[in-house]
Amino acid sequence: MTYDFRKIEEKWQKFWAENQTFKAENNSQKEKFYVLDMFPYPSGAGLHVGHPLGYIASDIYARYKRHKGFNVLHPMGYDSFGLPAEQYAIQTGQHPAITTETNINRYREQLDKIGFSFDWSREVRTSDPSYYKWTQWIFIQLFNSWYNKDTDKAEDISSLIAIFEKEGNQSVNAVCDEDVAAFSAADWKAFTAKEQQEVLLQYRLTYLAETEVNWCPALGTVLANDEIVNGVSERGGHPVIRKKMTQWSMRISAYAQRLLDDLTMVDWPQPLKDSQTNWIGRSEGAEVTFRVKGREEVIDVFTTRPDTIFGVSFMTLAPEHELVAKITTSEQKEEVEAYIAATAKRSERDRMADVKTITGAFTGAFAEHPFSKEPIPIWIGDYVLAGYGTGAVMSVPCGDQRDYDFAKHFNIPIPNIFDGVDISEEAFADKEKTVIANSDFLNGLPYKKAVKRVIFELEKLEQGTGKINYRLRDAVFSRQRYWGEPFPVYYVDGMPQMIRAEHLPIVLPEVEKYLPTETGEPPLGNATVWAWDVKKSTVVNNQLIDHKTVFPLELNTMPGWAGSSYYFNRYMDPNNKEEVFSQEAITYWQDVDLYIGGSEHATGHLLYSRFWQKFMFDKGIVPKPEFAKKLINQGMITGTSAFVYFVVARFAKDKQFYIAVSKSAWGRVDEVIKNWRNTHPVNEKAFRYSILNRIHSPVEYVNSSDELDIESFRNDPMYSEFKDAIFIGEKGEVIKDNNDTYIVGREVEKMSKSKYNVVSPDNICQEYGADSLRLYEMFLGPLEQSKPWNTAGITGVHSFLKKMWRLFHGGDEGAFLVTDAEPTADNLKTLHKTIKKVEEDIENFSFNTSVSTFMIAVNELSAQKCSSKAILEPLTILVSPYAPHIAEELWSKLGHATSIVAAPFPKFEGKYLVESSKEYPISFNGKVRFKLELPADLSKEEIEAAVMTHDKTQEQLQGRTPKKVIVVPGKIVNIVG
Template structure:
């Protein structure tokens, strides 16, 4: 065996790894003696879609795999698992369309994913695989749900506690003194009240405190689809799919009280090694603002308007109030005169999406309600306006407008000629508001006069609280998360209903398995798909699921029909991988949890910034509170990979169509026999100039194209003439005309690296072009593969990789052609991991060539050969430079530069004709995380019987890199003119002397005397003057 036969090598080692369980992570009890510290590397959970993997998906997996393998070489006990987020909407939609059970399609998809993943040679410990749709897994998702139900959140101690403790407090002192997270509308009650409540009433009240609770939530309901839609599934008020009407509707749904954890979710970000941009996204999402809530009385009404402000110090600057048009008070307080205008404005606002309202800052709009509020301090009347720059969903949906201190209020006031009182001492507000939060002193503000802003805020809150029309308040934008989905393919809630009140199924009877249904659609009456299940009732005697017909509301009760959302299963899966043996008994055993702690390195896309990454932090904190785990954060360090973009291929098309001039058609008989249009598909190099109508203007010198176009015109004219001279004649004259050129997709798999397209393949791919004429790059018309000597070229454009753009590249194809090691290297070589970059298959030959060169280093002719000789100094230097560089790059996740470093290393060793074991053996270890198959093969040939995976990482030794000379760039006025080799031992003065003596220096100076000579030893010499 001589050449580099990657197919055999890769298959051989993939089999070996699977059989030997090379990547099995050791549990704490197994690893104790060897003292290998644990290290946990995790990829974000893949959803196994029917489309399979494209080359963009494995990018992060390759990076994390390199890191995992690197850590094994460094002596760590690495946990590097993989699994599937296998509940989800696409499988359900496919089931609705085809009637196939989603469990089956999901299994099929997973099988395909696994095959694709296996081909790339990942070092996953597959024995720990999890699938969220497996009952053995979702048993514990249900279990966590129950734990959340049984807890409330103590805001004082910032901790979740059992609800039983809360009812004990209520028993003693009611809810007046408790500082806990609860629904906004919770009323106060005393111990006596509590005791007087019925059991059902008590349950109702406790629901307002539980960390997961039932509540009326406003949703986008689409009756035709029988489901709730996300905001981005609605376009112009109708559903994106099908265009059905959508209505706002209140529905009773499960919610998660994530808002209770707002403060901890915010402060916990500080110690995480995540990118600033993701942390910032979470901070914005949580949206903490500190200020005060202030109540304004409405004149002539009993009502008050409550506002939240971060700037209570500016309260004397209030000259109007603005309510969101949707604010509930608007209808009540609007005067008769203003009614028409207000209603018109509300109707207008309703048409605008929130997106519109926020994107448009230039249009200022609003209407006066005619009503006035009363300033709490001055008692002056304050006009109440409505304006769509205030959103109902944030805060109280009302603003106390301070035009001198807020630019939006300022613009609004200017636009409507509302006074702008200035409450800042010596600050000019004639042009714009003063919105800084420091650097000013308050004026015209009674007791706040002469106070700087920060002190004024404190004083204002003090007065507001003292006079009883407000209090200091911290506001969070973070809302509780709706947890119910009207879907089939998700975790069933372990919940049944007694008198309409939810009861949890006891833990020991879990899992509650997803029932069978005959169809996956909502029921005709609008219930979720589980409403179709015939066996979906809970028997509290036998503790089993029984036939619905047996429901008697005494011992047999209906079960919950909603299922859990996609993020339920993915919010805790990182802990499940830690467990191996006792998965039936616990979600993960204490021992394992204590040992693995949390994920040391998490790799995935940044699109999960405010979804998955926030929810899993929430669940982690909750599980910590309850003592189930002992970490506060799930993912200590995170790397976000960028998207791999596709290079879509396009062809240009122009058509000739025939038509009859109807003006001359006297008898108006039906027109038949009009020839089919003729389609031309034009090679990209000619596309711009190709134009059937105006070939006379043809500017580039291409005779055959000119001829071709003339022929086309001639042919079209002949068709017309022929028809006109015969039967069409009396109905009118047949004419031809060309339509505008347009571009359309070609499948990238039909195009080679030189942008040449396979025309026959294209005809099969787009049958509508079966009879089209193809104009080749030489201007000639394509006739057949054999007879045409020209090429057909496509144009390229970088776009997102997607099926609909025909630019998807499958990793299997790359593995077939170049091998998994080449794929791995190339994905890394493409550019920085976190950047979006286009996939260009042409570059693959570069890394493939590198692998062949690497292989050759260990061979002499056809035979494997390494010498036992002492390597040269140069060879050692090359090796140690590479060790240093690659080591640093891996730690910095700069994998593209480490691939370059390997290329440089191999090129140089080849130059040096180095084939010494003492250099080549460490090099093999060094490369093995990147290209594991080829390195295993060579490692074996080097005489090792064990996998290279656990070979100790080569140690960098500085002594091999020590230099005694430096090639100094000698620059004049900052421009390098020549270089000079000088000893590194020289002092500054000696360097200067040597440089000045060089004749090239004299030539550059041309007799001038330098003003200054800058010498930086070991770096550069710059001569000024």
């Protein structure tokens, strides 16, 4: 019997589905274990081999934990709201829900073929109303909460209202907007209902605020920084302007410190923690108030170096700073306005990218030094960002390189306030070595003491205070898109009102067009049935809006990260219609034990999810402040792209064609073209070739020797311009009748459809089977490292599976042949060293090395001609997390009626590995010269004696007396001298 993997894999995939083998129970006496994958966005391109890498690893771990007796939760779902489906809808009119459904079905088919042990009864889709009902519900919870800094947690808004009614807002220690006006209890009571709502919005954890966005009028949408290139939209090249828009924001900044502190609670990769730490960007310092000479206004600055306050020789404001227009003198007005106009044209990205050019303008105004009362010139410069801190800095050129460069460029004095430091070449920023001088009461103090003292003095003057600043800013939560969660929000007199939870979900309305409206409203502005009737508690036609009982609904939708910020909790009880999840479910499952996914989500998904988790923890909805104990980043799989090099040759105005030039000929392309012209006379006057270029060729047209299949390439409609192209081969001559070959250029790039280098797992499943694919993806290398995809090695793991199959089969017909023979000592040794290694490997997520271990085990057992059930049965269990189909088949052939998945993992017993002798490497001055077999239980002295009396030792020494003999029992002997 041969190894018929197609039949076997189909059989067991069907068996698992029919028997719901991987269904996890919410009530179990077993210990729980939750293994989670980052759920995919179902794109139209389907899965490529990079996707399953992490899924295979987590599946191995999940199956392993089942063997270890755990009740394992291993779910999968889809992050199914997103831009590509919407873009496709805009182009084709096809409803995104249909595209999404099609894509999900394709994903499911592909995932099923790989044999994952997902509990599909728990599948979630973020775009499904039964799911986003709870996304909307959480939004409402956030709206109805504020952050109390005294208790350091989120509380219900009612507790805030109670305080306002009793004593106004002066004693409230809350995270809120910067510019909240003070009011008393009497004031509060005198406010209109609308005024009260306006005040509360300044405290809510999700709130409406004016946010500056990159607005692209032509596309009618807001663009992310990286969708803008050189100030125009990446797609279409339309102008982009900075515009203020009222949008929902999430007060994630309230959680900045806890998000930072609790990183110590989780076992996540250090680089990932580092990038979250940097993103949160905590800095300690002081806020200092500078008076503006001769005016009412003051300038607040944040500084991490208040100790250098006597080194201030100018101040710099961001060009966007609101005071700029007020304080600029009439003489400087023209220059300042010109400068502001020039910087406004540059995107934030551009401004940041250009570090070398120093620009700025003097406002003509002066500030007053808080202590010396000296005048300080006020400048504006685009190295100061409006969005960070207060948008203004006190510039200390002797202590900060950017300030130093600015001062040098504009000839501003650079006073030195450091004792014994030369600042003629560059600024001095070493806090540890700082001793302050020329600074009045700070003279002679080191950094820390000076900071303390200066804050004390500033507080006395009421011109400053110690402050901790975070880079992390509140997250904008509105998107001007169609394919996202609608907000459960309607507007009464311009104030947002939440729809009551029992009326959720508010389902996405139908629209004619998925584009923004002509008046620039988001796509939901096209909906005709999109108004809220408070009497009927239902969505009704817009024409009924009367602002009495029928009100307009919110037109924005939620961002992609909304649905993905709590899905891991919803999996615990995904079909619950009454609650986001039952208390029983969350109490049993608690949190994720192992989360595997890409590192690109370090500061997006993984930060927002932690934020929502903490919020829900504060509200008593979840029992843990962190949602995932351990996280592993799987490495990226890179593909080898192929490039065809070509020139476009023109003979006359409208007569041109392509000349593709092979890789080594490309290096001397001019010479090659010249030679070609000598043999193909052309009109010298008209002829020119100008465009030297290269284009991605689909990798399937290139063989392993990098030779291009020219016919296929020519005939691919995607490359119609090469239909009649001339191909010049390696030798620099035109290719005809296979006289030469065309060699493509190769480059390793991220695997991506746009680079034509993707490899789908489907072909490999078809040709070699899912078990081969699973083993091979693991065999490629360490899970966390990025690695190139190359199918060349797949035959290795495939023939391993065949060898393993043969181990269980013998006799004339190759029938199943496993005996009850007593295992030999060698058999047991092979088995137990395999158990030990595989168990260690899985615990260390070192899946690549266990594949080698299996190969060694099967090679050894084959050589030992082992057919003993006592060996082969445990071996089958060891292999089963990696290659589950073949394992199930062999398991059933071994006589088991039930699935292998619950079989207990074999126990390692050290006694089988005890060796009676050890082959010692004998080295001289660190170089191994020969090996010596010695009994394992010899003492150091006995080993030394045995080695020194050996002939070969004497031969090596040639009469010399060794200076020293190092004996490490069980390891090595080294003779020095």
